[in-house]
Amino acid sequence: MSYLLIVNLIWSFSFSLIGQYLAGQVDSDFAVLARVAVAALIFLPFTVWRGLPVRLAAGFWLAGALQFGITYLCLYRSFSVLTVPEVLLFTVLTPIYVTLIEDALERRFNRWALFAAAVAVGGGILIRWQPLAGDFLWGFVLLQIANATFAAGQVLCRHLLLRHPVELPLYRFFGHFFLGALVLVLPSFLIFGNPDKLPVTAIQWGVLLWMGLFATALGLFWWVKGSVRVDAGTLAVMNELHVPLGLLVNLLIWNRDADLAKIALGGSVILLSLGISRLGRRPVPAAA
Numbered sequence: 001m002s003y004l005l006i007v008n009l010i011w012s013f014s015f016s017l018i019g020q021y022l023a024g025q026v027d028s029d030f031a032v033l034a035r036v037a038v039a040a041l042i043f044l045p046f047t048v049w050r051g052l053p054v055r056l057a058a059g060f061w062l063a064g065a066l067q068f069g070i071t072y073l074c075l076y077r078s079f080s081v082l083t084v085p086e087v088l089l090f091t092v093l094t095p096i097y098v099t100l101i102e103d104a105l106e107r108r109f110n111r112w113a114l115f116a117a118a119v120a121v122g123g124g125i126l127i128r129w130q131p132l133a134g135d136f137l138w139g140f141v142l143l144q145i146a147n148a149t150f151a152a153g154q155v156l157c158r159h160l161l162l163r164h165p166v167e168l169p170l171y172r173f174f175g176h177f178f179l180g181a182l183v184l185v186l187p188s189f190l191i192f193g194n195p196d197k198l199p200v201t202a203i204q205w206g207v208l209l210w211m212g213l214f215a216t217a218l219g220l221f222w223w224v225k226g227s228v229r230v231d232a233g234t235l236a237v238m239n240e241l242h243v244p245l246g247l248l249v250n251l252l253i254w255n256r257d258a259d260l261a262k263i264a265l266g267g268s269v270i271l272l273s274l275g276i277s278r279l280g281r282r283p284v285p286a287a288a
Helices: 002-022 028-046 054-078 084-106 111-128 137-163 175-192 202-227 232-238 242-254 260-280
Strands: none
Touching (some): 002 202, 002 232, 002 242, 028 054, 028 175, 054 084, 084 137, 111 260, 137 202, 137 232, 175 202, 232 260
16 A cells, blocks of 8 residues: 555645646646656666567556546646636546446445445545536546546556566566557647647756656556555545645645645545445455
8 A cells, every 4th residue: 555655645746736837838738748758768668578468568558548648638628628626526536436447347346345435535525625617517528537547547457467467577567558658648749739838947847757757657657556455445545545635735835725624524534435445355366
């Protein structure tokens, strides 16, 4: 679980950095492409091309396309029709998707995992709830696609690693994940990107480099690595922990207004859901 906690801390900083230095200033397709390109460059020198199970390699390409490609392309586009509070509100459903996809792949139903995920979602809603205004239906659809693909990608990686164990360490073939994402984000930038909104300041380039190295390369690597060391219910709940952490980081660094009582209440509910997830816990396979 330590890997998942570290990544949540990294991602909690990412929300503030994107909102402060990139959103509305740098083309969103280029920002996504830059993150993937940096991450791919880090892992490609170590990437194995021969001797890797075909299903494992192809699965990581698919997972990368889902968990990073489709997810972030939909997420950034949702900002064109939604306010920031609405975007934050509609992202709290990811734990539900993680649990349902995991159960579908395992052909079973874990009611405790689903209940824990629902409790975690409730904690996220307690923290993020804002009155909705305007035409938000299309934005809601975009974010549910993003939530579902992010959940599908991490569950797929988890199953691939558990069902196709190899002697090679994860970093020797994790580059395939970002190549799969690159297949989508590069054409998206070439077709929809705005070359007039590329980064122009050292701070913007620095934030993109930080996002590519820590939030994307190390963040997703550690997230996948940690996903095989916990049960599916815990993994689902951990998808919600960035909510209180992100708000606290935003409050402490940029002194943005935040309701500390709501953060404390919602955070406590999310922590409670971690305990609930253990009630239906199944042993993690030895391959982890």
